[in-house]
Amino acid sequence: xxxxxxxxxxxxxxxxxxxxxxxxxxxxxxxxxxxxxxxxxxxxxxxxxxxxxxxxxxxxxxxxxxxxxxxxxxxxxxxxxxxxxxxxxxxxxxxxxxxxxxxxxxxxxxxxxxxxxxxxxxxxxxxxxxxxxxxxxxxxxxxxxxxxxxxxxxxxxxxxxxxxxxxxxxxxxxxxxxxxxxxxxxxxxxxxxxxxxxxxxxxxxxxxxxxxxxxxxxxxxxxxxxxxxxxxxxxxxxxxxxxxxxxxxxxxxxxxxxxxxxxxxxxxxxxxxxxxxxxxxxxxxxxxxxxxxxxxxxxxxxxxxxxxxxxxxxxxxxxxxxxxxxxx
Amino acid sequence: xxxxxxxxxxxxxxxxxxxxxxxxxxxxxxxxxxxxxxxxxxxxxxxxxxxxxxxxxxxxxxxxxxxxxxxxxxxxxxxxxxxxxxxxxxxxxxxxxxxxxxxxxxxxxxxxxxxxxxxxxxxxxxxxxxxxxxxxxxxxxxxxxxxxxxxxxxxxxxxxxxxxxxxxxxxxxxxxxxxxxxxxxxxxxxxxxxxxxxxxxxxxxxxxxxxx
Numbered sequence: 001x002x003x004x005x006x007x008x009x010x011x012x013x014x015x016x017x018x019x020x021x022x023x024x025x026x027x028x029x030x031x032x033x034x035x036x037x038x039x040x041x042x043x044x045x046x047x048x049x050x051x052x053x054x055x056x057x058x059x060x061x062x063x064x065x066x067x068x069x070x071x072x073x074x075x076x077x078x079x080x081x082x083x084x085x086x087x088x089x090x091x092x093x094x095x096x097x098x099x100x101x102x103x104x105x106x107x108x109x110x111x112x113x114x115x116x117x118x119x120x121x122x123x124x125x126x127x128x129x130x131x132x133x134x135x136x137x138x139x140x141x142x143x144x145x146x147x148x149x150x151x152x153x154x155x156x157x158x159x160x161x162x163x164x165x166x167x168x169x170x171x172x173x174x175x176x177x178x179x180x181x182x183x184x185x186x187x188x189x190x191x192x193x194x195x196x197x198x199x200x201x202x203x204x205x206x207x208x209x210x211x212x213x214x215x216x217x218x219x220x221x222x223x224x225x226x227x228x229x230x231x232x233x234x235x236x237x238x239x240x241x242x243x244x245x246x247x248x249x250x251x252x253x254x255x256x257x258x259x260x261x262x263x264x265x266x267x268x269x270x271x272x273x274x275x276x277x278x279x280x281x282x283x284x285x286x287x288x289x290x291x292x293x294x295x296x297x298x299x300x301x302x303x304x305x306x307x308x309x310x311x312x313x314x315x316x317x318x319x320x321x322x323x324x325x326x327x328x
Numbered sequence: 329x330x331x332x333x334x335x336x337x338x339x340x341x342x343x344x345x346x347x348x349x350x351x352x353x354x355x356x357x358x359x360x361x362x363x364x365x366x367x368x369x370x371x372x373x374x375x376x377x378x379x380x381x382x383x384x385x386x387x388x389x390x391x392x393x394x395x396x397x398x399x400x401x402x403x404x405x406x407x408x409x410x411x412x413x414x415x416x417x418x419x420x421x422x423x424x425x426x427x428x429x430x431x432x433x434x435x436x437x438x439x440x441x442x443x444x445x446x447x448x449x450x451x452x453x454x455x456x457x458x459x460x461x462x463x464x465x466x467x468x469x470x471x472x473x474x475x476x477x478x479x480x481x482x483x484x485x486x487x488x489x490x491x492x493x494x495x496x497x498x499x500x501x502x503x504x505x506x507x508x509x510x511x512x513x514x515x516x517x518x519x520x521x522x523x524x525x526x527x528x529x530x531x532x533x534x535x536x537x538x539x540x
Contacts, residue, residue, distance in 0.1 A: 034475075034509070034510060034511070034512075034513075035510045035511070036510060036511050036516055036523060069516075071511065071513050071516040071517065071523075073473065073513040075473035075474060075475050075513070076470065076471050076472075076473035076513050077471075078471060085471070085473075085513070087470075087513065087516075087517055089419075089517065100418075100419040100421070102468065128469075130467050130468055132419065132421060132466070132467060133420075134419070134420040134421055135420075135421050135422055135465075135466050136466075137466055137467035140467055158507065159509070159510070160508065160510075192510075314395075
């Protein structure tokens with residue numbers, strides 16, 4: 001599959017320098033997701049009945065619509081960089097007053113199907129549910145039934161990824177300590193920004209419904225964005241100023257850029273390469289020249305003159321002060 | 329009438345810059361252990377005052393005829409915030425947050441002689457912050473997680489060069505996260521203002537510098 005590239009606005013030289021300095025030490029242990037989000041679902045709390053199968057659930061009328069704020073974190077996932085721990089918190093009414101519910105999922109997204117139709121294999125997800133009033137635990141559930149379908153996912157080298165999926169769960173009391181069950185059906189979660197918003201931001205074409213495609217995004221090379229279905233899209237192109245474009249990219253372009261293609265091969269990209277066509281990697285020479293010009297101006301500016309003559313000025317001022325003092 | 333304060337200020341600055349007793353004494357290397365307090369910013373529910381310890385290694389010198397000295401420095405600092413109980417008003421619940429941060433930074437330090445043995449230190453650098461985050465609450469089992477964040481730091485302080493080989497200083501540093509962050513899991517769970525998306529740390533530390 002050809003590797004596609006899209007382009008984002010370039011960093012300023014100072015920004016690139018600072019980013020490079022930060023990235024130098026901060027590059028390891030990056031994750032894909034670290035993002036707030038939302039979830040919606042239909043919920044049933046039953047303190048008496050349990051449901052051994054999906055077909056045993058009561059009719060739709062028994063369920064109440066619910067909404068939860070969510071947070072997605074790869075750092076907190078037991079599955080690591082390719083996983084996402086999902087915290088969903090919501091309020092609900094129950095006997096004795098309001099309660100808070102927390103649905104906790106841990107998803108191994110690197111081993112998940114992404115067509116939105118095939119559920120994630122059981123070994124690629126963890127789920128638990130907690131219901132509390134204040135500090136009192138009212139229900140602690142383990143999943144007896146559960147399905148998660150990933151609709152769209154965008155992995156990112158630097159925590160800026162997004163994921164969207166559907167879910168359904170039935171929880172029973174942990175260790176028999178809590179009677180009854182809790183059921184979530186027609187659940188839907190997504191990060192904010194959603195994968196669709198990120199695709200639009202990065203200029204990546206939207207995923208077709210039902211297609212099993214995940215995308216890995218790598219922002220590097222002075223702000224250029226690379227994406228691929230393999231987890232190292234930036235590996236073949238480390239040149240500074242790389243700005244190769246694909247046909248669907250936006251109007252952003254670096255000065256002096258001459259490379260453009262609708263299907264770009266990233267197999268080679270040496271610094272300064274300015275070719276166009278299917279193996280292009282233009283070097284943004286205009287920007288490089290601007291950076292040099294700024295540096296030259298700084299070296300010849302007033303600050304340099306002050307630096308040069310400051311000791312002499314200080315000496316003269318000191319002598320003047322001593323002379324004045326001696327006259328008194 | 330002569331603008332005496334302005335004249336005095338104009339004289340004082342170059343005199344201060346050329347004060348020989350406050351100039352560095354020809355050493356080029358610095359090993360500077362430090363300890364102090366770290367204040368975490370961007371987390372509204374956590375008071376987050378931590379203890380820190382670390383050390384700076386630096387190498388530098390001065391240009392002939394120009395009083396300030398310049399050092400390239402490398403610093404490692406670890407800040408511990410310990411267990412802190414927080415109240416989550418949205419759920420009327422209590423939890424305990426435990427955070428620690430290690431900073432690995434490098435940059436440029438400028439040392440400007442003021443008067444006598446007193447010197448002004450200015451710093452600018454960048455690097456990484458390695459955070460360790462834990463949270464526990466009745467019934468809630470959240471796995472501790474680590475994050476690596478790119479940071480910039482700015483610092484200023486006063487330094488007293490007691491001997492040729494020894495100096496004592498008080499340094500204030502501000503470290504800010506330079507990469508785009510959407511939030512922090514624990515901060516979001518607790519409903520903290522801004523969800524921990526704009527984090528930073530202030531450091532106030534006592535330094536003991538060994539010059540050679």
